[in-house]
Amino acid sequence: ETGVTQTPRHLVMGMTNKKSLKCEQHLGHNAMYWYKQSAKKPLELMFVYNFKEQTENNSVPSRFSPECPNSSHLFLHLHTLQPEDSALYLCASSQLGTSGQETQYFGPGTRLLVL
Amino acid sequence: GQQLNQSPQSMFIQEGEDVSMNCTSSSIFNTWLWYKQDPGEGPVLLIALYKAGELTSNGRLTAQFGITRKDSFLNISASIPSDVGIYFCAGSLGGSEKLVFGKGTKLTVNP
Numbered sequence: 584e585t586g587v588t589q590t591p592r593h594l595v596m597g598m599t600n601k602k603s604l605k606c607e608q609h610l611g612h613n614a615m616y617w618y619k620q621s622a623k624k625p626l627e628l629m630f631v632y633n634f635k636e637q638t639e640n641n642s643v644p645s646r647f648s649p650e651c652p653n654s655s656h657l658f659l660h661l662h663t664l665q666p667e668d669s670a671l672y673l674c675a676s677s678q679l680g681t682s683g684q685e686t687q688y689f690g691p692g693t694r695l696l697v698l
Numbered sequence: 699g700q701q702l703n704q705s706p707q708s709m710f711i712q713e714g715e716d717v718s719m720n721c722t723s724s725s726i727f728n729t730w731l732w733y734k735q736d737p738g739e740g741p742v743l744l745i746a747l748y749k750a751g752e753l754t755s756n757g758r759l760t761a762q763f764g765i766t767r768k769d770s771f772l773n774i775s776a777s778i779p780s781d782v783g784i785y786f787c788a789g790s791l792g793g794s795e796k797l798v799f800g801k802g803t804k805l806t807v808n809p
Contacts, residue, residue, distance in 0.1 A: 625800065639796065675740075694738065
């Protein structure tokens, strides 16, 4: 399944580092999402981009900075993270329309460890 | 906000047994989705349901959209070892409304 790809798959970074996560969708969708998945917690929606415009920011700390240059690419820029930010970061995409039949497709995720 | 209650939290079964898990919501949804997640991977869509009462199958998997629009269940028949993983339900009102996820059901299949 290569509909939604994410790189890198694994990342270890110090609290003073700056890194970026990349997501690319090959499904022709118009919306992209960042989720955080921590152990024993439900998936937490972080950001939503609809037609490249950010439509949702779920009270995410400013040390996470999303960027959506076009409808196929989504980045998550990371700086001065904390150890509690260690998690699996998942990207998803969907086709938003008027039918109401929105289905999100996920990438494989980036496993992030902050030391 | 909306919450989904997914049960059971975990299941330990023997290969060949049938499995049933469900999700209930405090409010109605127009879309129910079921995903499976393997360790270290992203969730993979199994079944999508868009109409109350809809019953949809995907191989050995069957899911139903509850008639009240507040619940959904997933059945797996004749389980096999590769069915091991975490199964998530998700609901949405559709349009630009965000998906709400359950906490997952962890399935273990003993050979």
